[in-house]
Amino acid sequence: MTTTELELRDVDLFYGRVQALRQLTLDVGEGEIVALLGNNGAGKTSTLSMLSGLYRPRSGTITWRGKDITRAKPWDLVRDGLIQVPEGRRIFSTMTVHENLQLGGYQTGDPKALAARIDEVYERLPRLAERRAQQGGTLSGGEQQMLAIGRAYVGKPQLLLLDEPSMGLAPLVVKQVMEIIKRINDGGTTILLVEQNARAALRIADRAYVIENGRVSLSGPAAELAQDQAIIAAYMG
Structure with a gap:
Protein backbone atom coordinates (compact mmCIF):
# COMPACT_ATOMS: atom_id res chain seq x y z
CA MET A 1 0.00 0.00 0.00
CA THR A 2 1.35 3.43 -1.00
CA THR A 3 2.11 5.82 1.87
CA THR A 4 0.43 9.21 1.50
CA GLU A 5 3.08 11.90 1.16
CA LEU A 6 1.00 15.01 0.46
CA GLU A 7 -2.54 15.77 1.62
CA LEU A 8 -4.74 18.76 0.82
CA ARG A 9 -7.96 18.93 2.79
CA ASP A 10 -10.83 21.34 2.05
CA VAL A 11 -8.50 24.09 0.87
CA ASP A 12 -9.92 27.50 -0.08
CA LEU A 13 -7.58 30.00 -1.76
CA PHE A 14 -8.46 33.59 -2.59
CA TYR A 15 -6.76 36.36 -4.55
CA GLY A 16 -8.39 39.31 -2.84
CA ARG A 17 -12.10 38.70 -3.33
CA VAL A 18 -11.61 36.20 -6.15
CA GLN A 19 -11.75 32.58 -5.08
CA ALA A 20 -9.25 30.39 -6.95
CA LEU A 21 -9.62 27.08 -5.07
CA ARG A 22 -12.79 25.71 -3.51
CA GLN A 23 -12.68 22.95 -0.89
CA LEU A 24 -9.81 21.36 -2.80
CA THR A 25 -9.00 17.89 -1.50
CA LEU A 26 -6.39 15.57 -2.99
CA ASP A 27 -3.60 13.16 -2.07
CA VAL A 28 -0.22 12.29 -3.55
CA LEU A 36 -3.48 17.68 -12.34
CA LEU A 37 -5.54 18.29 -15.46
CA GLY A 38 -7.85 21.13 -16.35
CA ASN A 39 -8.42 24.11 -18.59
CA ASN A 40 -6.80 27.52 -18.22
CA GLY A 41 -8.01 29.22 -15.06
CA ALA A 42 -9.12 25.97 -13.42
CA GLY A 43 -6.74 26.41 -10.47
CA LYS A 44 -3.85 24.14 -11.38
CA THR A 45 -1.04 26.70 -11.15
CA SER A 46 -2.67 28.24 -8.08
CA THR A 47 -2.43 24.83 -6.43
CA LEU A 48 1.30 24.52 -7.12
CA SER A 49 2.01 28.13 -6.08
CA MET A 50 0.19 27.54 -2.82
CA LEU A 51 2.08 24.29 -2.20
CA SER A 52 5.34 26.18 -2.75
CA GLY A 53 4.38 28.65 -0.03
CA LEU A 54 3.84 31.62 -2.36
CA TYR A 55 0.18 31.92 -1.32
CA ARG A 56 -1.58 30.86 1.84
CA PRO A 57 -5.04 29.32 1.85
CA ARG A 58 -7.82 31.05 3.70
CA SER A 59 -8.99 27.74 5.10
CA GLY A 60 -8.15 24.05 4.96
CA THR A 61 -4.89 22.22 5.63
CA ILE A 62 -1.86 21.05 3.68
CA THR A 63 0.17 18.19 5.13
CA TRP A 64 3.44 16.91 3.72
CA ARG A 65 5.10 13.85 5.19
CA GLY A 66 2.97 14.19 8.30
CA LYS A 67 3.90 17.84 8.87
CA ASP A 68 1.47 20.75 8.55
CA ILE A 69 2.93 23.08 5.89
CA THR A 70 -0.17 25.23 5.40
CA ARG A 71 1.76 28.36 6.44
CA ALA A 72 5.33 27.26 5.73
CA LYS A 73 7.84 29.64 4.15
CA PRO A 74 8.93 28.96 0.54
CA TRP A 75 12.64 28.74 1.42
CA ASP A 76 11.96 26.25 4.21
CA LEU A 77 9.99 24.06 1.82
CA VAL A 78 12.82 24.13 -0.73
CA ARG A 79 15.35 23.25 1.96
CA ASP A 80 13.21 20.29 2.98
CA GLY A 81 12.90 19.06 -0.61
CA LEU A 82 9.62 20.43 -1.95
CA ILE A 83 10.74 22.08 -5.19
CA GLN A 84 8.81 23.55 -8.11
CA VAL A 85 9.68 23.91 -11.79
CA PRO A 86 7.51 26.90 -12.70
CA GLU A 87 5.51 27.44 -15.85
CA GLY A 88 7.60 29.16 -18.51
CA ARG A 89 10.86 27.58 -17.21
CA ARG A 90 12.19 30.86 -15.77
CA ILE A 91 15.83 30.02 -16.19
CA PHE A 92 18.44 32.78 -15.88
CA SER A 93 18.92 33.58 -19.55
CA THR A 94 22.23 35.49 -19.25
CA MET A 95 23.84 32.85 -17.06
CA THR A 96 25.42 29.66 -18.36
CA VAL A 97 23.85 26.24 -18.07
CA HIS A 98 26.36 25.37 -15.37
CA GLU A 99 25.66 28.55 -13.39
CA ASN A 100 21.92 27.86 -13.55
CA LEU A 101 22.50 24.40 -12.16
CA GLN A 102 24.70 25.76 -9.39
CA LEU A 103 21.88 28.07 -8.31
CA GLY A 104 19.60 25.04 -8.04
CA GLY A 105 21.73 23.84 -5.14
CA TYR A 106 22.24 27.16 -3.38
CA GLN A 107 21.05 25.72 -0.07
CA THR A 108 23.33 22.69 -0.22
CA GLY A 109 26.22 24.26 1.70
CA ASP A 110 28.58 21.49 0.57
CA PRO A 111 30.56 22.26 -2.61
CA LYS A 112 31.50 18.61 -3.17
CA ALA A 113 27.91 17.43 -2.78
CA LEU A 114 26.74 20.18 -5.14
CA ALA A 115 29.34 19.24 -7.76
CA ALA A 116 28.33 15.59 -7.51
CA ARG A 117 24.68 16.49 -7.95
CA ILE A 118 25.43 18.60 -11.03
CA ASP A 119 27.51 15.75 -12.48
CA GLU A 120 24.49 13.51 -11.99
CA VAL A 121 22.35 15.95 -13.97
CA TYR A 122 24.92 15.96 -16.77
CA GLU A 123 24.90 12.18 -16.78
CA ARG A 124 21.10 12.03 -16.95
CA LEU A 125 20.84 14.92 -19.42
CA PRO A 126 23.92 14.76 -21.67
CA ARG A 127 22.63 17.57 -23.85
CA LEU A 128 23.09 19.94 -20.92
CA ALA A 129 26.63 18.66 -20.45
CA GLU A 130 27.36 19.54 -24.07
CA ARG A 131 26.07 23.07 -23.47
CA ARG A 132 27.36 23.68 -19.96
CA ALA A 133 29.19 26.88 -20.95
CA GLN A 134 26.34 28.20 -23.11
CA GLN A 135 24.02 30.97 -21.93
CA GLY A 136 20.59 29.69 -20.96
CA GLY A 137 18.80 32.16 -23.19
CA THR A 138 20.45 30.73 -26.31
CA LEU A 139 19.09 27.21 -25.73
CA SER A 140 16.12 25.80 -27.60
CA GLY A 141 12.77 25.60 -25.81
CA GLY A 142 13.23 21.92 -25.09
CA GLU A 143 16.74 22.45 -23.79
CA GLN A 144 15.55 25.26 -21.54
CA GLN A 145 12.91 22.95 -20.10
CA MET A 146 15.55 20.30 -19.48
CA LEU A 147 17.66 22.94 -17.74
CA ALA A 148 14.74 24.03 -15.55
CA ILE A 149 14.12 20.41 -14.53
CA GLY A 150 17.85 19.80 -14.03
CA ARG A 151 18.16 22.90 -11.86
CA ALA A 152 15.34 21.63 -9.65
CA TYR A 153 16.91 18.17 -9.51
CA VAL A 154 20.17 19.64 -8.18
CA GLY A 155 18.17 20.77 -5.14
CA LYS A 156 17.47 17.10 -4.36
CA PRO A 157 13.67 17.20 -4.45
CA GLN A 158 11.63 14.77 -2.43
CA LEU A 159 8.47 16.14 -4.03
CA LEU A 160 8.86 17.76 -7.44
CA LEU A 161 6.12 20.13 -8.65
CA LEU A 162 6.08 20.55 -12.42
CA ASP A 163 3.95 23.28 -14.01
CA GLU A 164 3.19 22.77 -17.71
CA PRO A 165 6.56 21.28 -18.71
CA SER A 166 5.33 20.53 -22.25
CA MET A 167 4.09 24.05 -22.99
CA GLY A 168 5.25 25.37 -26.36
CA LEU A 169 7.27 22.30 -27.25
CA ALA A 170 7.14 20.19 -30.41
CA PRO A 171 5.60 16.71 -30.01
CA LEU A 172 8.95 14.91 -30.23
CA VAL A 173 10.42 17.18 -27.55
CA VAL A 174 7.35 16.70 -25.37
CA LYS A 175 7.99 12.96 -25.52
CA GLN A 176 11.62 13.48 -24.49
CA VAL A 177 10.65 15.73 -21.57
CA MET A 178 8.06 13.24 -20.35
CA GLU A 179 10.66 10.46 -20.51
CA ILE A 180 12.98 12.58 -18.36
CA ILE A 181 10.20 13.12 -15.81
CA LYS A 182 9.49 9.38 -15.73
CA ARG A 183 13.19 8.58 -15.18
CA ILE A 184 13.37 11.04 -12.28
CA ASN A 185 10.31 9.37 -10.75
CA ASP A 186 11.82 5.92 -11.27
CA GLY A 187 14.76 7.17 -9.18
CA GLY A 188 12.42 7.65 -6.21
CA THR A 189 11.18 11.26 -6.55
CA THR A 190 7.46 11.85 -6.03
CA ILE A 191 5.98 14.13 -8.71
CA LEU A 192 2.91 16.34 -8.93
CA LEU A 193 2.49 17.24 -12.59
CA VAL A 194 0.30 20.06 -13.90
CA GLU A 195 -0.42 19.61 -17.60
CA GLN A 196 -2.83 20.72 -20.30
CA ASN A 197 -1.46 17.98 -22.53
CA ALA A 198 -3.62 15.32 -20.93
CA ARG A 199 -2.56 12.58 -23.31
CA ALA A 200 1.14 13.00 -22.46
CA ALA A 201 0.48 13.37 -18.73
CA LEU A 202 -1.78 10.33 -18.42
CA ARG A 203 0.76 8.24 -20.29
CA ILE A 204 3.30 8.56 -17.46
CA ALA A 205 1.09 9.27 -14.41
CA ASP A 206 -0.14 6.75 -11.85
CA ARG A 207 -3.23 8.75 -10.95
CA ALA A 208 -4.83 12.01 -11.99
CA TYR A 209 -7.24 14.68 -10.81
CA VAL A 210 -9.32 16.92 -13.04
CA ILE A 211 -9.84 20.41 -11.62
CA GLU A 212 -12.71 22.64 -12.73
CA ASN A 213 -13.44 26.03 -11.20
CA GLY A 214 -11.01 25.41 -8.36
CA ARG A 215 -12.34 22.04 -7.22
CA VAL A 216 -11.80 18.40 -8.11
CA SER A 217 -14.45 17.19 -10.56
CA LEU A 218 -12.99 13.78 -11.36
CA SER A 219 -10.15 11.56 -10.18
CA GLY A 220 -8.85 8.05 -10.61
CA PRO A 221 -6.10 5.86 -12.03
CA ALA A 222 -4.46 7.49 -15.04
CA ALA A 223 -5.02 4.47 -17.27
CA GLU A 224 -8.77 4.58 -16.57
CA LEU A 225 -9.09 8.31 -17.09
CA ALA A 226 -7.24 8.01 -20.40
CA GLN A 227 -10.16 5.86 -21.61
CA ASP A 228 -12.88 8.10 -20.16
CA GLN A 229 -14.92 9.58 -22.99
CA ALA A 230 -15.52 12.84 -21.14
CA ILE A 231 -11.77 13.29 -20.63
CA ILE A 232 -11.07 12.40 -24.25
CA ALA A 233 -13.63 14.90 -25.49
CA ALA A 234 -12.58 17.71 -23.16
CA TYR A 235 -8.80 17.39 -23.09
CA MET A 236 -7.59 15.09 -25.86
CA GLY A 237 -9.53 16.30 -28.88
Whole structure:
Protein backbone atom coordinates (compact mmCIF):
# COMPACT_ATOMS: atom_id res chain seq x y z
CA MET A 1 0.00 0.00 0.00
CA THR A 2 1.35 3.43 -1.00
CA THR A 3 2.11 5.82 1.87
CA THR A 4 0.43 9.21 1.50
CA GLU A 5 3.08 11.90 1.16
CA LEU A 6 1.00 15.01 0.46
CA GLU A 7 -2.54 15.77 1.62
CA LEU A 8 -4.74 18.76 0.82
CA ARG A 9 -7.96 18.93 2.79
CA ASP A 10 -10.83 21.34 2.05
CA VAL A 11 -8.50 24.09 0.87
CA ASP A 12 -9.92 27.50 -0.08
CA LEU A 13 -7.58 30.00 -1.76
CA PHE A 14 -8.46 33.59 -2.59
CA TYR A 15 -6.76 36.36 -4.55
CA GLY A 16 -8.39 39.31 -2.84
CA ARG A 17 -12.10 38.70 -3.33
CA VAL A 18 -11.61 36.20 -6.15
CA GLN A 19 -11.75 32.58 -5.08
CA ALA A 20 -9.25 30.39 -6.95
CA LEU A 21 -9.62 27.08 -5.07
CA ARG A 22 -12.79 25.71 -3.51
CA GLN A 23 -12.68 22.95 -0.89
CA LEU A 24 -9.81 21.36 -2.80
CA THR A 25 -9.00 17.89 -1.50
CA LEU A 26 -6.39 15.57 -2.99
CA ASP A 27 -3.60 13.16 -2.07
CA VAL A 28 -0.22 12.29 -3.55
CA GLY A 29 1.32 8.98 -2.56
CA GLU A 30 5.02 8.43 -1.99
CA GLY A 31 6.75 7.55 -5.24
CA GLU A 32 3.77 8.41 -7.43
CA ILE A 33 3.35 10.64 -10.43
CA VAL A 34 0.03 12.41 -9.96
CA ALA A 35 -1.28 14.61 -12.76
CA LEU A 36 -3.48 17.68 -12.34
CA LEU A 37 -5.54 18.29 -15.46
CA GLY A 38 -7.85 21.13 -16.35
CA ASN A 39 -8.42 24.11 -18.59
CA ASN A 40 -6.80 27.52 -18.22
CA GLY A 41 -8.01 29.22 -15.06
CA ALA A 42 -9.12 25.97 -13.42
CA GLY A 43 -6.74 26.41 -10.47
CA LYS A 44 -3.85 24.14 -11.38
CA THR A 45 -1.04 26.70 -11.15
CA SER A 46 -2.67 28.24 -8.08
CA THR A 47 -2.43 24.83 -6.43
CA LEU A 48 1.30 24.52 -7.12
CA SER A 49 2.01 28.13 -6.08
CA MET A 50 0.19 27.54 -2.82
CA LEU A 51 2.08 24.29 -2.20
CA SER A 52 5.34 26.18 -2.75
CA GLY A 53 4.38 28.65 -0.03
CA LEU A 54 3.84 31.62 -2.36
CA TYR A 55 0.18 31.92 -1.32
CA ARG A 56 -1.58 30.86 1.84
CA PRO A 57 -5.04 29.32 1.85
CA ARG A 58 -7.82 31.05 3.70
CA SER A 59 -8.99 27.74 5.10
CA GLY A 60 -8.15 24.05 4.96
CA THR A 61 -4.89 22.22 5.63
CA ILE A 62 -1.86 21.05 3.68
CA THR A 63 0.17 18.19 5.13
CA TRP A 64 3.44 16.91 3.72
CA ARG A 65 5.10 13.85 5.19
CA GLY A 66 2.97 14.19 8.30
CA LYS A 67 3.90 17.84 8.87
CA ASP A 68 1.47 20.75 8.55
CA ILE A 69 2.93 23.08 5.89
CA THR A 70 -0.17 25.23 5.40
CA ARG A 71 1.76 28.36 6.44
CA ALA A 72 5.33 27.26 5.73
CA LYS A 73 7.84 29.64 4.15
CA PRO A 74 8.93 28.96 0.54
CA TRP A 75 12.64 28.74 1.42
CA ASP A 76 11.96 26.25 4.21
CA LEU A 77 9.99 24.06 1.82
CA VAL A 78 12.82 24.13 -0.73
CA ARG A 79 15.35 23.25 1.96
CA ASP A 80 13.21 20.29 2.98
CA GLY A 81 12.90 19.06 -0.61
CA LEU A 82 9.62 20.43 -1.95
CA ILE A 83 10.74 22.08 -5.19
CA GLN A 84 8.81 23.55 -8.11
CA VAL A 85 9.68 23.91 -11.79
CA PRO A 86 7.51 26.90 -12.70
CA GLU A 87 5.51 27.44 -15.85
CA GLY A 88 7.60 29.16 -18.51
CA ARG A 89 10.86 27.58 -17.21
CA ARG A 90 12.19 30.86 -15.77
CA ILE A 91 15.83 30.02 -16.19
CA PHE A 92 18.44 32.78 -15.88
CA SER A 93 18.92 33.58 -19.55
CA THR A 94 22.23 35.49 -19.25
CA MET A 95 23.84 32.85 -17.06
CA THR A 96 25.42 29.66 -18.36
CA VAL A 97 23.85 26.24 -18.07
CA HIS A 98 26.36 25.37 -15.37
CA GLU A 99 25.66 28.55 -13.39
CA ASN A 100 21.92 27.86 -13.55
CA LEU A 101 22.50 24.40 -12.16
CA GLN A 102 24.70 25.76 -9.39
CA LEU A 103 21.88 28.07 -8.31
CA GLY A 104 19.60 25.04 -8.04
CA GLY A 105 21.73 23.84 -5.14
CA TYR A 106 22.24 27.16 -3.38
CA GLN A 107 21.05 25.72 -0.07
CA THR A 108 23.33 22.69 -0.22
CA GLY A 109 26.22 24.26 1.70
CA ASP A 110 28.58 21.49 0.57
CA PRO A 111 30.56 22.26 -2.61
CA LYS A 112 31.50 18.61 -3.17
CA ALA A 113 27.91 17.43 -2.78
CA LEU A 114 26.74 20.18 -5.14
CA ALA A 115 29.34 19.24 -7.76
CA ALA A 116 28.33 15.59 -7.51
CA ARG A 117 24.68 16.49 -7.95
CA ILE A 118 25.43 18.60 -11.03
CA ASP A 119 27.51 15.75 -12.48
CA GLU A 120 24.49 13.51 -11.99
CA VAL A 121 22.35 15.95 -13.97
CA TYR A 122 24.92 15.96 -16.77
CA GLU A 123 24.90 12.18 -16.78
CA ARG A 124 21.10 12.03 -16.95
CA LEU A 125 20.84 14.92 -19.42
CA PRO A 126 23.92 14.76 -21.67
CA ARG A 127 22.63 17.57 -23.85
CA LEU A 128 23.09 19.94 -20.92
CA ALA A 129 26.63 18.66 -20.45
CA GLU A 130 27.36 19.54 -24.07
CA ARG A 131 26.07 23.07 -23.47
CA ARG A 132 27.36 23.68 -19.96
CA ALA A 133 29.19 26.88 -20.95
CA GLN A 134 26.34 28.20 -23.11
CA GLN A 135 24.02 30.97 -21.93
CA GLY A 136 20.59 29.69 -20.96
CA GLY A 137 18.80 32.16 -23.19
CA THR A 138 20.45 30.73 -26.31
CA LEU A 139 19.09 27.21 -25.73
CA SER A 140 16.12 25.80 -27.60
CA GLY A 141 12.77 25.60 -25.81
CA GLY A 142 13.23 21.92 -25.09
CA GLU A 143 16.74 22.45 -23.79
CA GLN A 144 15.55 25.26 -21.54
CA GLN A 145 12.91 22.95 -20.10
CA MET A 146 15.55 20.30 -19.48
CA LEU A 147 17.66 22.94 -17.74
CA ALA A 148 14.74 24.03 -15.55
CA ILE A 149 14.12 20.41 -14.53
CA GLY A 150 17.85 19.80 -14.03
CA ARG A 151 18.16 22.90 -11.86
CA ALA A 152 15.34 21.63 -9.65
CA TYR A 153 16.91 18.17 -9.51
CA VAL A 154 20.17 19.64 -8.18
CA GLY A 155 18.17 20.77 -5.14
CA LYS A 156 17.47 17.10 -4.36
CA PRO A 157 13.67 17.20 -4.45
CA GLN A 158 11.63 14.77 -2.43
CA LEU A 159 8.47 16.14 -4.03
CA LEU A 160 8.86 17.76 -7.44
CA LEU A 161 6.12 20.13 -8.65
CA LEU A 162 6.08 20.55 -12.42
CA ASP A 163 3.95 23.28 -14.01
CA GLU A 164 3.19 22.77 -17.71
CA PRO A 165 6.56 21.28 -18.71
CA SER A 166 5.33 20.53 -22.25
CA MET A 167 4.09 24.05 -22.99
CA GLY A 168 5.25 25.37 -26.36
CA LEU A 169 7.27 22.30 -27.25
CA ALA A 170 7.14 20.19 -30.41
CA PRO A 171 5.60 16.71 -30.01
CA LEU A 172 8.95 14.91 -30.23
CA VAL A 173 10.42 17.18 -27.55
CA VAL A 174 7.35 16.70 -25.37
CA LYS A 175 7.99 12.96 -25.52
CA GLN A 176 11.62 13.48 -24.49
CA VAL A 177 10.65 15.73 -21.57
CA MET A 178 8.06 13.24 -20.35
CA GLU A 179 10.66 10.46 -20.51
CA ILE A 180 12.98 12.58 -18.36
CA ILE A 181 10.20 13.12 -15.81
CA LYS A 182 9.49 9.38 -15.73
CA ARG A 183 13.19 8.58 -15.18
CA ILE A 184 13.37 11.04 -12.28
CA ASN A 185 10.31 9.37 -10.75
CA ASP A 186 11.82 5.92 -11.27
CA GLY A 187 14.76 7.17 -9.18
CA GLY A 188 12.42 7.65 -6.21
CA THR A 189 11.18 11.26 -6.55
CA THR A 190 7.46 11.85 -6.03
CA ILE A 191 5.98 14.13 -8.71
CA LEU A 192 2.91 16.34 -8.93
CA LEU A 193 2.49 17.24 -12.59
CA VAL A 194 0.30 20.06 -13.90
CA GLU A 195 -0.42 19.61 -17.60
CA GLN A 196 -2.83 20.72 -20.30
CA ASN A 197 -1.46 17.98 -22.53
CA ALA A 198 -3.62 15.32 -20.93
CA ARG A 199 -2.56 12.58 -23.31
CA ALA A 200 1.14 13.00 -22.46
CA ALA A 201 0.48 13.37 -18.73
CA LEU A 202 -1.78 10.33 -18.42
CA ARG A 203 0.76 8.24 -20.29
CA ILE A 204 3.30 8.56 -17.46
CA ALA A 205 1.09 9.27 -14.41
CA ASP A 206 -0.14 6.75 -11.85
CA ARG A 207 -3.23 8.75 -10.95
CA ALA A 208 -4.83 12.01 -11.99
CA TYR A 209 -7.24 14.68 -10.81
CA VAL A 210 -9.32 16.92 -13.04
CA ILE A 211 -9.84 20.41 -11.62
CA GLU A 212 -12.71 22.64 -12.73
CA ASN A 213 -13.44 26.03 -11.20
CA GLY A 214 -11.01 25.41 -8.36
CA ARG A 215 -12.34 22.04 -7.22
CA VAL A 216 -11.80 18.40 -8.11
CA SER A 217 -14.45 17.19 -10.56
CA LEU A 218 -12.99 13.78 -11.36
CA SER A 219 -10.15 11.56 -10.18
CA GLY A 220 -8.85 8.05 -10.61
CA PRO A 221 -6.10 5.86 -12.03
CA ALA A 222 -4.46 7.49 -15.04
CA ALA A 223 -5.02 4.47 -17.27
CA GLU A 224 -8.77 4.58 -16.57
CA LEU A 225 -9.09 8.31 -17.09
CA ALA A 226 -7.24 8.01 -20.40
CA GLN A 227 -10.16 5.86 -21.61
CA ASP A 228 -12.88 8.10 -20.16
CA GLN A 229 -14.92 9.58 -22.99
CA ALA A 230 -15.52 12.84 -21.14
CA ILE A 231 -11.77 13.29 -20.63
CA ILE A 232 -11.07 12.40 -24.25
CA ALA A 233 -13.63 14.90 -25.49
CA ALA A 234 -12.58 17.71 -23.16
CA TYR A 235 -8.80 17.39 -23.09
CA MET A 236 -7.59 15.09 -25.86
CA GLY A 237 -9.53 16.30 -28.88
